[in-house]
Structures are given as structure tokens and as C-alpha cells.
Amino acid sequence: MRLLIVEDEPRMATALQRGLVAEGFTVEVAFNGPDGLHLARENSYDAIVCDIMLPGLSGYRLIEALRAEQNWVPVLVLSAKDGEYDEADALDLGADDYLVKPFSFVVLLARLRAVLRRGVRPRPAILSCGDLSLDPAARAVRRGETEIELTPREFSLLEYLMRRAGDAVSKADILHHVWDAHYEGDANVIEVYVGYLRRKIDLPFGRHAVQTVRGAGYRLASDGG
Amino acid sequence: MRLLIVEDEPRMATALQRGLVAEGFTVEVAFNGPDGLHLARENSYDAIVCDIMLPGLSGYRLIEALRAEQNWVPVLVLSAKDGEYDEADALDLGADDYLVKPFSFVVLLARLRAVLRRGVRPRPAILSCGDLSLDPAARAVRRGETEIELTPREFSLLEYLMRRAGDAVSKADILHHVWDAHYEGDANVIEVYVGYLRRKIDLPFGRHAVQTVRGAGYRLASDGG
DNA sequence: AGCGTGGCTGAGCTGATGCTGAGCCGCAAA
């Protein structure tokens, strides 16, 4: 297991390095943001442990830059801040976990192991299919540059379809996940809402992202139509 | 997005439920461990939010039980304990994240989103014979680059033939698997549907993937014709 | 070559499926 530590405070960096080496990890250290980004680009790490407050380039920007390059290496963020919105920001930006300083080494180790166990897989904070994108945190949907207004129900329907983009999704599945497990009503609501969605995200753009798979359900084209 | 909350304290449970429903999630609540486990077994949730201290069955045991059954639904653990080893335990047991009470709703939401974002969904393999391929999840069939539209019945017939590619499959077998074990009708339906299939996957491409084995049934050429 | 059986197909009926516009209800802001 090969780790990169990005941490500007020398004592903290050294302590982390020693501890993790003692646990059997191979560890490299960068003391500022740009160096960290450079190392992360050039090498393939199993995980990155990254401070937020960094000279040159903040931890946020570092993660953002990596994710923009489709680099999904697990990142564990360390921060002296304890404002809750910082944490929310980091996770929505694509960090994998978050620790507030001071933290105990045991907790760091446990979280690092949890993060490593999950391994690398693409998980963009913003869902996108072609030029169609949906940001769950911001509750925003856009086709290219055009912002699209959706009602809450329309939004969850699209979110569910986008999370399963490319799959044919049955109406029963949709009813369970977007409406309620015990929803008693007619599955016709889905047809109605699919209609609403199409009128907002497809028709004005001459696209066909939301496809009917007769007898099976619906499918969102993974290329956005 | 469908969630299960397992929380015995009624005020906490209600608060969570309200907040998450307001965020657009579909939420079910269990007030003790055994109920939670039962619901988690019976239904397919996108994530579970689970207290540690539960009557009947602790959160630890609940996760352990699910994981033992190969159920990898993401679990976010809540706990009033703050001993660091508890956290390490929960993560090592297979929880996906951990929050210590009291926590803010914003943080819960951010972590929940992070956990949902990396949610796994193992996809069934794509069946293929030569340049003919069938994706059961996407309900899509293609010959080379050309997408082919099939009706549900045609689709299951082709799927069955592809799963037994190279074998001669009797009409009785087909009737049994593609129609119904208790199907009463004439086996002539099969001939009709084989005809439809050929017109869609063979004739336009000058191929002969679906072969008649006179007196025995049909065979799908394992090289796709 | 003739014949019978197994296999194929076009026509057509029927119920199922999906889509849409109209309209109701409840809630919340004006």
C-alpha cells in the first residue's frame, strides 16, 4: 500500500509518516499543494492523506484538480477547521473521508483502512451523462450551459435514472426508490413524471435521453441522448 | 434514493425522517435491531443509517449479519459513544462511515451523499456470441455497432438461447424457461418468435445465428452465425 | 418422384402498455 501525505506542518508530516511506515505502508510526503498535485499526477498511490490548509494550493483545489482529470484515488482530508460546512464541501468535492484535527492516530488508521478497503472507483460528485449534468448537493440540473428547473419529484426521478444510467430501470424499482416502498397508487404517476422530465430535459434540446423500454421500464442514455 | 433508518429513540428517529424526506429521500424507519435487520433483508435500500445502541440487536451485530449474507448496502453508523475504538470497530466491521452524536444535520447529509456516491452495484456480465451481444441490465442487444430493438418476449428468448449458446435447445425447454412452466398453449408460438428474432438479428446482417435443429429444437451458433 | 411431417409465415384479433390533457386537492406565499 503506497500513500502520499500532503501536509505543510513538518512535525505533523513526520509524525504521520513514521506512524504509517510503522504500520507497513510505503509513504511519500509533499510539503505544499503544488508538489502534492505533481506527485499525485506522476505516481499511482493507493490513497492520499491531505491537509486542507496548504501553501500554494489548498486541499480543496488539489482534489478538484485530480477529479477533473478523472483521477479517483481515495483522498482522506485533514483539517484544523471545524466548521461543518467545510466538511460538507470537502465530501461534495469528492474527498472520501474527513478528519478534524486534533485526531487520534488510531482513528486515522481505521478510516484509512476503510477508505482503502473501498478501493478506487469513479464517483463524481456531480452526475453527468453527456452534456446533461445533475448536482445532488446543489439540486441543480443543466443541459450544457442551460440551467433547468425541476420540481423535487422530477429531480429525484432524474437523479435515480442518472445513478443507473444505461440500465433499463423497471417501474417497480422507480416506484420504490423515488416514491415510497409502500406507495399504493398507480404506476401511471411514473409515466406522467417521465413525460414532465422529457418536456424539460429532452424536447427543448431535440434529444432523447429518457428512453422507453417497452415492457421493461425506462432507460437514461448514458451519453445523455 | 431509498433509505432505512434504524434508531430506537423516537424523537431522533422522527427528526431524521423528516429532515431526510424534506431532502427528497424515501425513508423507512425501524425502532429496534431485529426489525431493522428484517427490513434490510426484505428490501433493497440505497443506504442505511443505523444507531449503535439498539434494543434487541446492536448496530454492530446488524452490520455483521448483513455482511455475512453478502449484503453490501452502504451503512452510516450513529453513536452516542465517543471512544475512538468504537469507531475503529464499526469501520472494520464494514460500516461505511461513522458519526458521533450530537452531530449536525448538514454533516449527516454530506456524509450520506458521499456514501451514496460510492455505492456499488455489481453488473451482470454481458452475454456475447461473436459480434452479437446482449446486456441484461441495460436490456440492450447489438450486432456489432448496431443497436437492435426487441420486444420483451423476443428479448428473453434470445437471452435464453445465448445463455445456452452452442447447445441444441428443445422447444419444451424454451417453453418452460421463456414462457412459463405451466404454459398451456401451442408450441407454435416458439416458431413464430424464432421467426421474429431471425428477422431482427440475422436477416438484415446476412447471418444464421439461430439455427433449426430439425426434430430437436434450435441452436444459437456460439460464434454468432 | 411422391408424400408426410415438422417447420415457417402473413393476416388478423385482443388485451396490455404507454402517453397525454384535463382537472382536483392541499399547501404556502401574497
Added chain:
DNA sequence: TTTGCGGCTCAGCATCAGCTCAGCCACGCT
């Protein structure tokens, strides 16, 4: 109270999938 909006139901319509059937074709046997 009125207005607007989101959520939903419903009925009507168009289309389609599933199936049956009758008649034809072709394979393989004598």
C-alpha cells in the same frame, strides 16, 4: 382569501406485443 404550484388521478387514445390460425414450404424418407 386568493393565487400559484407541485403532486396526483383519471379517462381516452394510439400503438404495440402476444398470440392463434390457416396455409404454405421444405426436408427427408420410401
